[in-house]
Amino acid sequence: MDFNLRGAVIQNITGHNQEQLEHTILDAIQSGEEKMLPGLGVLFEVLWQEASENEKNEILETLEQGLKPHQQQ
Template sequence: MDLNLRAAVIHNITGNTREELEDTIVDAIQTGEEKMLPGLGVLFEIIWNNSSEQEKTEMLEALEGALKK
């Protein structure tokens, strides 16, 4: 079986509204299921690839700060 997870995740969220995207992210985090992590990774990849250098710096600073707590 040839499963392209990246393509499947993108297919499933294409055309979603901002609210639907937020619901998807919040639900994946709140359920805490390990099987949701790859999908969140795909979403992060999309965000990262479509962010400016300044936005990437801000994300890294937020991540670094959160991991120091």
């Protein structure tokens, strides 16, 4: 069985407005379910592909800062 997860996620959220997209993101994060991670990954891929170089740098800086508390000491 060949299943295109990326395509399914894109198809499922295409046409959603900002409020619906935010709800999808918050629901995925708050549920804490591992099965939601691929969908968030697809959303991140769309974000990255649409971002300018400056926006990509901001994303990377935000990720770096957000991961600092998780570093082992």
